[in-house]
Amino acid sequence: MLTAIAIGVDGLVYASWLFLVAVGLTLIFGVMKILNVAHGSLYAFGAYGAATMVGIYTQAGLAPLGAFAMLLVAALIVGVVLGVVMERGLLRFMYQRDEVIIVLVTYAAFLVLEDLIKLIWGVDPYYASEPYGLLGISEISDLVFSNYDLSLIVMAVVVGGLLWVAVNRTRWGKLLQAVIHDREMSEAFGINVSRVYTVTFVVGAVLGALGGALTAPMISVTPGIGVEVIVLAFAVVVIGGMGSVPGAAIGSLIVGISRAAAVHLLPEVELFVIYAVMSGVLVLRPQGLFGQTFAKRI
Numbered sequence: 431m432l433t434a435i436a437i438g439v440d441g442l443v444y445a446s447w448l449f450l451v452a453v454g455l456t457l458i459f460g461v462m463k464i465l466n467v468a469h470g471s472l473y474a475f476g477a478y479g480a481a482t483m484v485g486i487y488t489q490a491g492l493a494p495l496g497a498f499a500m501l502l503v504a505a506l507i508v509g510v511v512l513g514v515v516m517e518r519g520l521l522r523f524m525y526q527r528d529e530v531i532i533v534l535v536t537y538a539a540f541l542v543l544e545d546l547i548k549l550i551w552g553v554d555p556y557y558a559s560e561p562y563g564l565l566g567i568s569e570i571s572d573l574v575f576s577n578y579d580l581s582l583i584v585m586a587v588v589v590g591g592l593l594w595v596a597v598n599r600t601r602w603g604k605l606l607q608a609v610i611h612d613r614e615m616s617e618a619f620g621i622n623v624s625r626v627y628t629v630t631f632v633v634g635a636v637l638g639a640l641g642g643a644l645t646a647p648m649i650s651v652t653p654g655i656g657v658e659v660i661v662l663a664f665a666v667v668v669i670g671g672m673g674s675v676p677g678a679a680i681g682s683l684i685v686g687i688s689r690a691a692a693v694h695l696l697p698e699v700e701l702f703v704i705y706a707v708m709s710g711v712l713v714l715r716p717q718g719l720f721g722q723t724f725a726k727r728i
């Protein structure tokens with residue numbers, strides 16, 4: 431029974447973290463049809479920004495609970511600044527080009543941003559551990575869980591709910607769905623597609639940076655953390671279906687529970703299980719669980 435509880439809680443926590451990391455990636459692809467490899471660098475910049483701001487805030491001797499606000503502020507600043515720079519300064523020149531070229535461009539941006547991280551922060555690890563211990567711990571039977579880890583579940587639900595409301599209940603969401611369905615027709619009806627793309631990319635960038643900022647208190651922030659994350663995010667997006675936010679949620683749950691079960695029952699296959707799940711889904715449903723097949727315009 432304790433093992434089942436541990437698998438369930440650990441799986442939900444890991445799935446929530448994966449969703450926060452991957453949802454920005456799938457949102458950008460769903461609207462702009464861009465597989466943004468640089469999403470991993472947005473995550474890394476969010477983590478470094480959060481560690482820096484939490485460190486400055488803590489050294490100033492201010493109220494400890496304010497450190498949580500620093501995580502959100504860091505994600506917002508990083509996402510808006512890098513999102514606008516990348517979309518307006520680079521990607522808007524690539525929209526009419528082949529998808530492979532756009533992937534290569536975002537990969538090049540990823541390499542540049544990874545070196546920029548080393549240039550700004552160096553190679554020494556950064557820590558933002560102060561917020562992690564402020565929320566205390568919870569006990570379930572004989573198991574002890576960090577409340578900060580459990581708060582990721584709440585944050586994932588909040589982010590998912592806000593995205594659903596934004597897409598389905600707001601004017602921006604209706605414009606977004608029109609652009610997704612047919613970009614050319616949307617332009618003909620007077621929708622500013624360029625602005626929709628910019629807003630969408632910035633929102634996706636903020637979500638990517640938010641994933642990194644919320645992860646910073648749980649890890650030592652070091653160069654290269656964005657590399658592993660983009661691989662995991664890509665696996666989640668592929669399982670759920672490219673461009674599907676509900677698919678990202680279901681994909682995160684599948685990967686999170688599968689990984690937790692492997693860790694507790696068969697640790698030697700932990701690294702393999704994620705890719706085994708992805709391979710199995712692709713064999714049965716190549717477009718992912720919630721993905722749709724579209725005719726390619728020639």
